[in-house]
Amino acid sequence: xxxxxxxxxxxxxxxxxxxxxxxxxxxxxxxxxxxxxxxxxxxxxxxxxxxxxxxxxxxxxxxxxxxxxxxxxxxxxxxxxxxxxxxxxxxxxxxxxxxxxxxxxxxxxxxxx
Amino acid sequence: xxxxxxxxxxxxxxxxxxxxxxxxxxxxxxxxxxxxxxxxxxxxxxxxxxxxxxxxxxxxxxxxxxxxxxxxxxxxxxxxxxxxxxxxxxxxxxxxxxxxxxxxxxxxxxxxxxxxxxxxxxxxxxxxxxxxxxxxxxxxxxxxxxxxxxxxxxxxxxxxxxxxxxxxxxxxxxxxxxxxxxxxxxxxxxxxxxxxxxxxxxxxxxxxxxxxxxxxxxxxxxxxxxxxxxxxxxxxxxxxxxxxxxxxxxxxxxxxxxxxxxxxxxxxxxxxxxxxxxxxxxxxxxxxxxxxxxxxxxxxxxxxxxxxxxxxxxxxxxxxxxxxxxxxxxxxxxxxxxxxxxxxxxxxxxxxxxxxxxxxxxxxxxxxxxxxxxxxxxxxxxxxxxxxxxxxx
Numbered sequence: 088x089x090x091x092x093x094x095x096x097x098x099x100x101x102x103x104x105x106x107x108x109x110x111x112x113x114x115x116x117x118x119x120x121x122x123x124x125x126x127x128x129x130x131x132x133x134x135x136x137x138x139x140x141x142x143x144x145x146x147x148x149x150x151x152x153x154x155x156x157x158x159x160x161x162x163x164x165x166x167x168x169x170x171x172x173x174x175x176x177x178x179x180x181x182x183x184x185x186x187x188x189x190x191x192x193x194x195x196x197x198x199x200x
Numbered sequence: 201x202x203x204x205x206x207x208x209x210x211x212x213x214x215x216x217x218x219x220x221x222x223x224x225x226x227x228x229x230x231x232x233x234x235x236x237x238x239x240x241x242x243x244x245x246x247x248x249x250x251x252x253x254x255x256x257x258x259x260x261x262x263x264x265x266x267x268x269x270x271x272x273x274x275x276x277x278x279x280x281x282x283x284x285x286x287x288x289x290x291x292x293x294x295x296x297x298x299x300x301x302x303x304x305x306x307x308x309x310x311x312x313x314x315x316x317x318x319x320x321x322x323x324x325x326x327x328x329x330x331x332x333x334x335x336x337x338x339x340x341x342x343x344x345x346x347x348x349x350x351x352x353x354x355x356x357x358x359x360x361x362x363x364x365x366x367x368x369x370x371x372x373x374x375x376x377x378x379x380x381x382x383x384x385x386x387x388x389x390x391x392x393x394x395x396x397x398x399x400x401x402x403x404x405x406x407x408x409x410x411x412x413x414x415x416x417x418x419x420x421x422x423x424x425x426x427x428x429x430x431x432x433x434x435x436x437x438x439x440x441x442x443x444x445x446x447x448x449x450x451x452x453x454x455x456x457x458x459x460x461x462x463x464x465x466x467x468x469x470x471x472x473x474x475x476x477x478x479x480x481x482x483x484x485x486x487x488x489x490x491x492x493x494x495x496x497x498x499x500x501x502x503x504x505x506x507x508x509x510x511x512x513x514x515x516x517x518x519x520x521x522x523x524x525x526x527x528x529x530x531x532x533x534x535x536x537x538x539x540x541x542x543x544x545x546x547x548x549x550x551x552x553x554x555x556x557x558x559x560x561x562x563x564x565x566x567x568x569x570x571x572x573x574x575x576x577x578x579x580x581x582x583x584x585x586x587x588x589x590x591x592x593x
Contacts, residue, residue, distance in 0.1 A: 113233065114230060114233070114234050115233070115234045115237040115238065118234075132259060132260070132261055133231065133234050133238075133259060133260045133261070133266075134260050134261035134262075134265055134266035134269065135261075135269070137227070137230060137231060137234070137266075137270075138266070138269035138270050138272075138273050141270065141273050142273050142276075145273070145276075145277050145280075159233055159236065160229040160230075160232075160233065161230075161233050162226075162229070162230045162233070
């Protein structure tokens, strides 16, 4: 991870669920998407990402399926309804928190630009 | 760095995982996909393959660290499963425990204020007093006695090492209170037939009684009884022949007094009402000081006389002959003092402490007695008198 590690550390679940919110992805794509969105500032090591994905799977926040159609065994993850609910709830909390922090720091509300 | 390095890394990781083979293979496949994708991306970015593989592995971190994260996850999953099973078990166990407590014989009987017999509910043959027959209802004094063929007060029975009584005995015993007459000049066979036909009790003449009584034995000319209880009639009649009677398997057995001593019957007397009354009213039992009457209970102002003419010393608020030793009538002490009262008052010579064979112990608010039929009867009468004195039902 990059400089934003400390902020990201407690929010990895939220970030991974967020990455999966639009469509199913496999581990490498998830990692790349996080990299891309944060401009390389936040990067989850594979050794952290995969155990996290397995945990989200055991908590039924994501579900997985194997695909052999490309000639390579690949595990795809997608958000479950429970995962979507969790994402929505955490996203709301995050926005609220961001707003409070912005106000405390005297900066513009991020949602209003 | 080559594909073999990936294999070695994944094999090493698999070794650390300590998961079943299927899980290890799935994790290995998933991570291999990632490594190969990363190598392809790096090679596509201009990194030579060897360096790309090296970099891909370095980004992954050390195999032990990755394995530890997976292992932790597996442990958490197992723990969650155990917790789930434990929760389900508790949900199942709690109603079972509650049901067991509610339906445990002692609990149920206490709730209904019935006498307690630990094995009573296990055997439908054993009847409680409330279930007694019409004949039993003749026992109008309400003796709170339990007895049963299969009544096995575990521990008590083994401890006393005597036979247990038969539930049919209750019905037979109740019939002893029915009115009975003996005509002078009749023979013993007439008495037996009278008992069988008019009272409904089968009579057995034990071998031990045959030394003094036969069916042809003539009743004395001046011996005539009219409409007294069968029990009293038998007491008066059999005493003349050094005999007595007992109830066994629902039958009236006539036997010698010596033989009767060995016919021990276990009975449990519910004295909870007496104990409760003593606690509520502050009644105390007094024991005379040594030298003030053989250490037995003394006569008090509220003495109740039983049929045995023995007297129990109880009074409200103390007092009494001599210098009484008072003790707070808490439950165990009250029961213990009842044990003492019974052994001091009812057939004192029959108790083991005095060289006899009868035994009495307190079990909670019950008296457990192993004694011949006659002694048990006197205890029953004694307790009835006590209840009458206390105005208890």
